[in-house]
Amino acid sequence: MSAGTVPSRGAAVAARRGSERAAALRTAARPLLFLAPALLLYGGFLVLPTLGSIPLALFDWSGAGPIRHFVGFDNFSAVLRDRQFRDAALHNAWLFAGLFVFTNVVSLGLAILLDRRYRLRDVYRAIVFLPYVLSTIAIGFVWQLLLSPNIGLLNPALEAVGLDGLTHAWLAEPGTALWVLIAAFAWQWNALATVTFLAGLQNVPRELREAARIDGARGWRVLKDVTVPALAPAFTTVNVLLVIFAFRAFELAYVITGPVGAPGGSTLLMGVSIYANAFPTSGGYSSATNVSYAMAQGVTLSIVLGLVALAMLVLLTRRERRVR
Amino acid sequence: MSVEVLAEPDARVRARAAFRRRERLRSLRGQAPLVLACLLVLAPCWFLALGAFKSVSEFFESPFGLPRSWSVHNFTDAWEQAGLTTAFRNSVVITAASVFLSTACAALASFAIARLRFRGATVVQLALVAGLVLPTQLIVIAAFVEMRWLGLLGTILPVILFYGVSGIPIGVLFLVGFFRAIPDALTEAAAIDGAGTWRQFRDVVLPLARAPIMTVAILNSVWIWNDFFVPLVFANQESLQTVPLAILNFYGANTTDYGLVFAGVVMSAIPVVAVYVAMTRQFIGGVMAGGVKG
Numbered sequence: 001m002s003a004g005t006v007p008s009r010g011a012a013v014a015a016r017r018g019s020e021r022a023a024a025l026r027t028a029a030r031p032l033l034f035l036a037p038a039l040l041l042y043g044g045f046l047v048l049p050t051l052g053s054i055p056l057a058l059f060d061w062s063g064a065g066p067i068r069h070f071v072g073f074d075n076f077s078a079v080l081r082d083r084q085f086r087d088a089a090l091h092n093a094w095l096f097a098g099l100f101v102f103t104n105v106v107s108l109g110l111a112i113l114l115d116r117r118y119r120l121r122d123v124y125r126a127i128v129f130l131p132y133v134l135s136t137i138a139i140g141f142v143w144q145l146l147l148s149p150n151i152g153l154l155n156p157a158l159e160a161v162g163l164d165g166l167t168h169a170w171l172a173e174p175g176t177a178l179w180v181l182i183a184a185f186a187w188q189w190n191a192l193a194t195v196t197f198l199a200g201l202q203n204v205p206r207e208l209r210e211a212a213r214i215d216g217a218r219g220w221r222v223l224k225d226v227t228v229p230a231l232a233p234a235f236t237t238v239n240v241l242l243v244i245f246a247f248r249a250f251e252l253a254y255v256i257t258g259p260v261g262a263p264g265g266s267t268l269l270m271g272v273s274i275y276a277n278a279f280p281t282s283g284g285y286s287s288a289t290n291v292s293y294a295m296a297q298g299v300t301l302s303i304v305l306g307l308v309a310l311a312m313l314v315l316l317t318r319r320e321r322r323v324r
Numbered sequence: 325m326s327v328e329v330l331a332e333p334d335a336r337v338r339a340r341a342a343f344r345r346r347e348r349l350r351s352l353r354g355q356a357p358l359v360l361a362c363l364l365v366l367a368p369c370w371f372l373a374l375g376a377f378k379s380v381s382e383f384f385e386s387p388f389g390l391p392r393s394w395s396v397h398n399f400t401d402a403w404e405q406a407g408l409t410t411a412f413r414n415s416v417v418i419t420a421a422s423v424f425l426s427t428a429c430a431a432l433a434s435f436a437i438a439r440l441r442f443r444g445a446t447v448v449q450l451a452l453v454a455g456l457v458l459p460t461q462l463i464v465i466a467a468f469v470e471m472r473w474l475g476l477l478g479t480i481l482p483v484i485l486f487y488g489v490s491g492i493p494i495g496v497l498f499l500v501g502f503f504r505a506i507p508d509a510l511t512e513a514a515a516i517d518g519a520g521t522w523r524q525f526r527d528v529v530l531p532l533a534r535a536p537i538m539t540v541a542i543l544n545s546v547w548i549w550n551d552f553f554v555p556l557v558f559a560n561q562e563s564l565q566t567v568p569l570a571i572l573n574f575y576g577a578n579t580t581d582y583g584l585v586f587a588g589v590v591m592s593a594i595p596v597v598a599v600y601v602a603m604t605r606q607f608i609g610g611v612m613a614g615g616v617k618g
Binding site: 254 | 369466489
């Protein structure tokens with residue numbers, strides 16, 4: 001009798017334990033099921049290629065045919081010695097420096113003005129943000145034509161006010177090309193920077209500023225002592241985004257000055273150089289590729305970008321804490 | 325006594341008038357730079373839109389004046405010569421498919437991170453968002469090698485997959501916060517009524533998060549529609565071209581006929597600008613929300 005009940009009770013317990021375990025397993029698996037599509041895509045087409053490019057950079061592979069010669073860190077030392085790539089890095093640094101000043105003066109100023117109450121405020125906002133939705137191709141073509149010596153806007157305008165001496169073939173002279181390219185980047189970048197500052201300003205209590213003004217602080221003092229300190233988190237966001245924007249820059253430069261950074265490489269950016277080494281470019285330029293070398297360049301760029309972004313983040317977060 | 329009583333309101337009125345005058349001056353002084361900034365943004369757009377109606381000789385005569393005629397033959401010629409029928413079809417398919425893919429993946433993953441308790445949720449979230457800082461130039465080369473190995477080149481799949489992945493970080497960044505803000509009581513009530521996790525996601529969380537999901541979809545659509553780098557790498561044959569790439573190639577072949585190129589550029593911008601004009605608030609609000617969080 002008892003012999004009959006014991007096993008059956010044992011079986012029931014085991015069955016219950018089993019179903020409990022199955023339920024626990026199902027509960028544990030549930031997050032995985034929801035995460036699976038994202039993790040599969042992400043792992044397969046983002047993490048894998050990123051990790052895969054490091055070993056490929058250690059070979060001597062042109063991009064076609066078998067991967068044969070292991071060359072160790074030769075590509076990396078070649079990248080560091082590459083005069084052209086170092087110049088490109090310098091151009092990226094100038095782009096960053098120019099945009100840094102522009103962002104923290106012009107974009108910030110526009111954001112502060114756009115935060116006030118005007119009847120046309122929403123119209124101003126919509127127009128200032130417009131470049132964000134325009135394609136880089138559109139922006140690139142228009143800038144190219146505006147700066148061209150025969151059609152342009154800049155030269156006729158200078159002539160009209162009698163400054164004929166200041167006219168240039170802006171995009172064809174090595175001395176001016178990089179700066180007008182940076183101006184085009186600023187035109188495109190300003191939209192995002194201004195709106196991000198504007199978002200930060202919405203978190204600065206209006207009463208704080210009004211109180212300061214009632215206490216007799218003039219506009220400049222309010223700006224310096226109330227608005228700017230309260231904007232600290234927005235400064236961090238904008239400037240870290242700017243590091244990424246300036247060092248990853250590719251599209252606008254590619255459209256305006258092409259794959260070689262015309263004239264004569266004086267506007268070549270790191271991103272463009274990597275692309276030109278990895279893929280055959282049309283239009284009569286060299287079609288020899290060196291994928292391993294491009295990957296070494298890309299890894300170098302990632303390291304530089306990571307370090308600069310990290311330094312910026314640490315610096316600005318520390319400042320944020322000090323300001324508060 | 326009576327003089328004082330009379331003088332006080334008078335002084336107050338005068339002070340208030342002076343204050344109002346100062347405020348109006350401040351308003352004008354503030355609006356002047358804004359007007360200038362708007363002009364600097366609009367001038368190139370004006371140049372582009374009018375240029376699309378001009379012939380080559382008109383470009384040289386009056387680059388900023390009104391065109392002599394408002395004929396649309398630049399548009400029809402550009403449409404035909406740049407192969408925009410195929411390009412628009414590709415762009416629509418690619419944008420729709422990759423935005424759906426990335427939004428769906430991001431929504432599912434964000435739901436797990438925000439509402440299903442499991443160890444390592446924060447790590448997964450950080451890993452998915454970290455993709456924002458990886459340089460596309462590096463990934464795209466290895467991804468190209470991978471796609472070739474998978475035999476996917478020559479189709480639009482590599483472009484869709486690459487955009488789909490690229491849209492995930494921004495989606496997770498946005499949606500986790502919104503999903504967390506939904507009160508637990510709602511999903512618990514659904515659970516008592518017998519709804520499983522999937523039903524809670526589909527019938528409770530998704531409908532409540534419609535606005536942020538729209539924002540993510542809009543932000544991803546805009547850059548995917550405008551981007552030419554990814555198709556430049558993966559879709560280097562005419563039948564796979566997207567609109568921006570078709571125009572870039574068309575420009576390469578027609579460097580002198582600016583009117584035609586501008587007409588092509590204007591046509592490619594119309595869908596995005598139309599959506600932007602219709603939904604300006606959502607656009608700016610969405611980017612602002614992203615800026616506060618990022």
